Amino acid sequence: MSSVATPAVRRAARFYEAAIGKKAVMAVTGVILFGYVVAHLLGNLQIYSSDPEQINRYAAFLHDPSRTFLLWAARLFLLAAVALHITASVQLWLLKREARPVGYFKKDDVPAAYAARTMIWSGPIVLAFVIFHILHLTVGSVFPLRELGPNQPNVHANLVTGFQHPVVAAFYIFAMVLLSMHLYHGLWSMFQSLGLNHPRYTPAVKRAAAVFAILIAAGNISIPLAVLMGLVT
Numbered sequence: 204m205s206s207v208a209t210p211a212v213r214r215a216a217r218f219y220e221a222a223i224g225k226k227a228v229m230a231v232t233g234v235i236l237f238g239y240v241v242a243h244l245l246g247n248l249q250i251y252s253s254d255p256e257q258i259n260r261y262a263a264f265l266h267d268p269s270r271t272f273l274l275w276a277a278r279l280f281l282l283a284a285v286a287l288h289i290t291a292s293v294q295l296w297l298l299k300r301e302a303r304p305v306g307y308f309k310k311d312d313v314p315a316a317y318a319a320r321t322m323i324w325s326g327p328i329v330l331a332f333v334i335f336h337i338l339h340l341t342v343g344s345v346f347p348l349r350e351l352g353p354n355q356p357n358v359h360a361n362l363v364t365g366f367q368h369p370v371v372a373a374f375y376i377f378a379m380v381l382l383s384m385h386l387y388h389g390l391w392s393m394f395q396s397l398g399l400n401h402p403r404y405t406p407a408v409k410r411a412a413a414v415f416a417i418l419i420a421a422g423n424i425s426i427p428l429a430v431l432m433g434l435v436t
């Protein structure tokens with residue numbers, strides 16, 4: 204650390220060096236990303252409006268040139284959260300491996316071992332999904348994107364065109380199942396690793412995490428399913 208660093212920066216760096224600092228970064232960035240997933244789902248559910256233009260008006264509002272600065276600020280903020288979340292998770296994994304190369308889960312501690320294993324592969328698959336998803340619906344390199352005018356994506360048509368392909372719809376559904384497992388384990392282990400756990404509350408925290416994860420998966424999965432079943436055209 205350079206000698207010009209202020210005491211506050213040095214304190215923050217020392218805090219981050221310890222495992223608890225990395226866990227705190229994972230928790231804060233995880234909550235930010237969770238908030239985005241909830242807000243994004245609420246926006247996407249407008250596909251079910253009786254007015255097919257509703258979701259397009261919403262997209263036009265987000266893409267309005269007067270809000271370009273805000274849009275890019277939000278994108279950069281989310282990107283920073285993703286980068287910190289991944290960096291802290293890899294560093295924590297390396298720390299754990301250094302401390303106990305043989306693995307520390309007792310054979311009978313099946314839920315904990317399952318949770319850790321799930322996080323290790325659901326995280327990278329969800330990341331791969333997000334990259335594919337941005338190429339699909341923001342960049343337009345999977346199918347050409349339709350627009351109603353400049354800065355007015357035809358989201359309704361783009362979703363229907365994409366999800367009419369069973370392979371694309373199946374990949375979304377698979378990724379949403381993994382995302383919900385990731386959210387479930389992430390949410391309750393966040394409480395545990397930050398020491399906010401108590402035997403009396405852990406079952407309730409786990410139940411609440413499961414309810415959130417299932418609702419988010421159900422909402423997201425319903426969209427490709429509704430298109431495949433011809434309910435949204």
Ligand code: HEM
Nearest residue numbers: 243247262265278333337340341356358375423424426427
């Ligand atoms: C079936 C579920 C989903 C649907 C139908 C959906 C739909 C969309 C659409 C239509 C866009 C383009 C919006 C626009 O141009 O205004 C978009 C962008 C995006 N979505 Fe999703 N999404 C889904 C799930 C997710 C999930 C689970 C995540 C994150 C884990 C996610 C992350 C993003 C990101 C990061 C963008 C780029 C936003 C930007 O342009 O800045 N989406 N999504």
